[in-house]
Amino acid sequence: MRVSLPAKTATKPKAIIGVSLKMYFGYQRSVDYCRDVAGIAFAHPAIQSGDIELFVLPTLPVLPEAARILGTAGAAAGAQDIFWEDEGSFTGEVGGKTVAELGGRYAEVGHAERRRIFGEDDTVIGLKTAAAYRNGLTPVLCVGELHAGSPEEAVAQCTAEIDAALNRAQSLGPAGRTIVAYEPQWAIGAPAPATPEYISAVITGLDAHLRTLPGQADSRVIYGGSAGPGLITRLDSAVAGLFLGRFAHDPKALKTILDETTAWLAAAEATV
Numbered sequence: 651m652r653v654s655l656p657a658k659t660a661t662k663p664k665a666i667i668g669v670s671l672k673m674y675f676g677y678q679r680s681v682d683y684c685r686d687v688a689g690i691a692f693a694h695p696a697i698q699s700g701d702i703e704l705f706v707l708p709t710l711p712v713l714p715e716a717a718r719i720l721g722t723a724g725a726a727a728g729a730q731d732i733f734w735e736d737e738g739s740f741t742g743e744v745g746g747k748t749v750a751e752l753g754g755r756y757a758e759v760g761h762a763e764r765r766r767i768f769g770e771d772d773t774v775i776g777l778k779t780a781a782a783y784r785n786g787l788t789p790v791l792c793v794g795e796l797h798a799g800s801p802e803e804a805v806a807q808c809t810a811e812i813d814a815a816l817n818r819a820q821s822l823g824p825a826g827r828t829i830v831a832y833e834p835q836w837a838i839g840a841p842a843p844a845t846p847e848y849i850s851a852v853i854t855g856l857d858a859h860l861r862t863l864p865g866q867a868d869s870r871v872i873y874g875g876s877a878g879p880g881l882i883t884r885l886d887s888a889v890a891g892l893f894l895g896r897f898a899h900d901p902k903a904l905k906t907i908l909d910e911t912t913a914w915l916a917a918a919e920a921t922v
């Protein structure tokens with residue numbers, strides 16, 4: 651049966667919901683997950699209107715299939731990491747050029763696990779951010795403090811990480827839209843996220859900083875770190891959305907989050 655997608659508007663998304671599957675699922679389970687998510691996205695008015703931008707970052711071998719499945723439903727896929735060069739003598743690495751060829755639209759860079767386990771520093775993350783821009787991929791630039799402290803301390807740490815990545819990237823070529831994923835490292839893999847007050851305070855600071863940077867007018871900040879159903883409706887409108895991990899492994903939970911995001915957007919519009 652041939653189906654027609656509802657026409658998408660050209661408006662900017664009002665919220666962003668991303669999911670990283672990390673290395674939790676194998677090939678078939680990842681494909682099945684993307685099929686379930688595509689079914690939800692296809693039927694979801696806020697995805698079809700373009701109000702919510704939805705992407706999934708599966709384990710890399712799944713990317714071409716994920717891009718195809720999600721792309722037919724108004725969502726998209728991307729990579730959890732890219733190398734900083736596009737091609738050459740770099741055994742085992744995958745460049746942004748290949749990710750784009752495979753249908754990827756996003757490249758996550760600088761996740762806390764890449765920083766901690768693989769020793770990636772601000773220089774590497776800046777180079778990878780540049781590689782994302784160069785290949786037409788939207789970088790999902792992860793930043794976040796190691797230990798819980800005050801929101802002011804978190805803002806200082808994260809703005810330094812944002813500046814280091816973007817300054818390095820912009821020294822190498824034109825920048826583009828960036829999705830900053832604010833993920834306090836202490837809240838990743840935890841039983842619960844940071845408090846809504848803490849998240850809202852830090853992201854308000856990061857968003858204000860992003861507004862001062864050249865070429866970042868369309869860039870937004872989303873929250874990750876044990877995020878799941880019940881969180882977004884408690885966040886300030888400076889937060890642009892969520893970067894989900896374990897608590898979106900059940901597609902039904904993701905649908906709940908999309909419904910909550912729709913209600914959250916409507917409530918924000920009603921107060922304007």
Ligand SMILES: O=C[C@H](O)COP(=O)(O)O
Binds near residue numbers: 840874876895897
């Ligand atoms: O990439 C996603 C984040 O690291 C969050 O993961 P988590 O929600 O499982 O803590």
